[in-house]
Amino acid sequence: MARLLFSPASPYSAKVRMAATWLGLPIEAETVNTNDEPALLVGNNPLGKIPTLILDDGTALFDSRAIMQELDRMSGRKLFPRNTRKRMEAERLEALGDGIADCLLAQVYEKRFRPAEKVHQPWLDLQARKVARGLDWLNENPPRVTTRLHGGQFAVAAMIGYLDLRFADMNWRRGRPKLKRFEDRFAKTFEDYATLRPQG
Numbered sequence: 541m542a543r544l545l546f547s548p549a550s551p552y553s554a555k556v557r558m559a560a561t562w563l564g565l566p567i568e569a570e571t572v573n574t575n576d577e578p579a580l581l582v583g584n585n586p587l588g589k590i591p592t593l594i595l596d597d598g599t600a601l602f603d604s605r606a607i608m609q610e611l612d613r614m615s616g617r618k619l620f621p622r623n624t625r626k627r628m629e630a631e632r633l634e635a636l637g638d639g640i641a642d643c644l645l646a647q648v649y650e651k652r653f654r655p656a657e658k659v660h661q662p663w664l665d666l667q668a669r670k671v672a673r674g675l676d677w678l679n680e681n682p683p684r685v686t687t688r689l690h691g692g693q694f695a696v697a698a699m700i701g702y703l704d705l706r707f708a709d710m711n712w713r714r715g716r717p718k719l720k721r722f723e724d725r726f727a728k729t730f731e732d733y734a735t736l737r738p739q740g
């Protein structure tokens with residue numbers, strides 16, 4: 541069985557785990573701590589990042605978007621739309637969800653890994669502006685939720701979960717009712733969201 545190295549707080553891992561569950565793919569998830577640089581992780585992914593998927597034949601796959609493409613193949617093309625235009629939009633949505641997560645993570649790491657006196661506030665502010673613009677864009681262009689979920693929606697839902705986990709003070713729902721509606725509809729359609737979203 542394929543093995544997924546992950547951490548419960550990681551938005552990219554949550555995206556992949558949610559998609560695999562939605563598709564009913566048999567994947568064994570194993571928690572790793574990236575800070576420890578465990579041999580299992582760095583031996584399979586020189587970047588030492590999660591998620592990393594180890595396939596049955598031992599091939600290791602990363603990053604999360606490459607894993608999503610593999611899940612799409614494993615599921616018989618059920619994770620992304622077949623229609624070219626719709627697929628492009630789903631891939632762009634995934635890039636935006638992941639990209640906002642990148643900006644959130646950059647802020648978390650700036651504070652976590654730098655001594656307090658070296659934290660560069662203009663860098664944090666720059667990342668926060670990207671996040672705000674990304675969320676506003678999503679509110680203006682809310683992903684439609686139907687009975688067929690795709691990779692883009694999982695990325696946005698995972699990013700929202702990470703916002704709630706690490707940036708609760710931001711109150712991102714304020715002034716973004718259409719994005720909140722997406723969240724509500726997604727949670728109704730994919731009930732495992734409650735347990736698979738990023739957790740502390």
Ligand SMILES: N[C@@H](CCC(=O)N[C@@H](CS)C(=O)NCC(=O)O)C(=O)O
Pocket residue numbers: 549550551552553574587588589590591603604605638645
């Ligand atoms: N673009 C990558 C980002 C993965 C990533 O940055 N994961 C974080 C955890 S959320 C990580 O592994 N951090 C540890 C590190 O950068 O050393 C993806 O989509 O998989």
